[in-house]
Amino acid sequence: MMRKILKNEWTVKIGSAVIALAAFCMLWQAVTVFTGMGDFLPGPAETFAEFFRRFVKPYGKAVLPMHMWSSLRRILIGYTVASAVAIVLGIVMGTYRIADAIVMPLFNIIRPIPPVAWIPLAILWFGIGDASKYFLVFLATFLSVLQNAYAGARSADPVLVGAARMLGANDGFIFRTITLPCAVPYIFSGLQNGLTAAWGQVVASEMIRSSAGVGWIIIRGMDNNDILQELVGILTIGIIGFILAASMRGVEAKLCRWTTRGK
């Protein structure tokens, strides 16, 4: 019975997604055919065909999957390191007043600066290679994850902490069994936001200075007046971003079976 409802729900979800996508492509096609926009806007069929053709035919020196990998590698390194550091620091700040008092003012000054504003300085400090991109991705991820890990560590319900204490738990045990699990949903929301920010940051920095990556594809398309290339770049960004976010939700659902957020 339950399974049937679930199945139906999925059918409805996927069905409506397919219909919406189809409608969007039809509208896109219609615009290219029936308006003057057609000159600047290749149709969906043409774009998708080009997208797949580029799996074998290179942009510059590399085929599309290699560009994807360039961007992904930058993300994975910067993002992983930043997440690890930010989770630990956020939890320490949420737990110890003194760490909070020291780091919070700094954080409050840096937080409102959009990460893209750091691109020129990053290039100056770390060069035009991958190091500057790692730094930029690190920064974007770090700000988002830190804030959430901090909020999460402070979110432990005092009634639950009292209940644990009543059952004989000491501070260390409470930290492991109450504070951390309370923080997990917050941390995931930070990781999710961080991923979006990191992805945006990589694309932006590739557009400014790089020799490979999906951001580079777009900017090179612009330089060459190749609209099709720009569209393929945008499509690629959308697809990868979607996959990254979806896999993160999958991990969260596994780890947080007890929350409704993870569902």
Place this chain on the structure above:
Amino acid sequence: MQMDNTGKIEVMIQCSHVEKTFFTRMTSTPVIRDLDLKVRKNEFVVLFGPGQCGKTTVLNVMAGLETATSGTVTVNGKEVSTPGPDRGFVYQTTALFPWYTVMQNVEYGPRARGMSKKERREKAQYYIDLVGLQGFEDKFPNQLSGGMQQRVGIARAYCNEPSVLFMDEPFGHLDAQTRYLMQEEIIRIWEKEKRTVVFVTNNIEEAVYLADRVVVLTNCPTSVKKEYQIDLPRPRNYTDDRFLELRTEIQSIVDKTL
């Protein structure tokens, strides 16, 4: 009535001249005023008082979750100042750990105190069976009904084998039918595993059904107004003449609040 070998009544909980005032920067709110209370070993005492009179605060002070402003609370001869596993607490809001299964919730106390996995699983299973939750060990709290969640809360408190159990309106959120059922259940569990119980309620019928002794509290700041020994044999009947008589008598002296 429990006697020790010298023939004296064994006192399990003793509150002497307990006062509790909450201070904020601008105000002070006295909530408990000169409360004296003795609870015998294995006695089922119900604290009965009007809403917002300070019942939860009384229980928190006895449990060590709050410290008294003055006066002393002793449990089993030891003065209470912090929470501790010799006392169990069952919450109105259930206060289960949502990320743990039923089994993990129930075994939490023994685990916190370092009992081996095999041993604590066995113990937890015993109390899960006792409260009638066999088959639900691997469910999460949000997959259970309100009544079942309270059963988990009771099993979790019992699993530490505390000498006293505090219960703060544990059935307050349940619908009327489930509430009757849980009242029967808590008596069944208590008769099987006798403990000293201090049970808070603002429901007169529940008080008379459960208690060896009903302690009526005054309005805030609260203290003991009057005590009633409930001499009815168990299982009790809500419509029994003597039951209704006691109920009417107690109801008549309770402070009225809006």
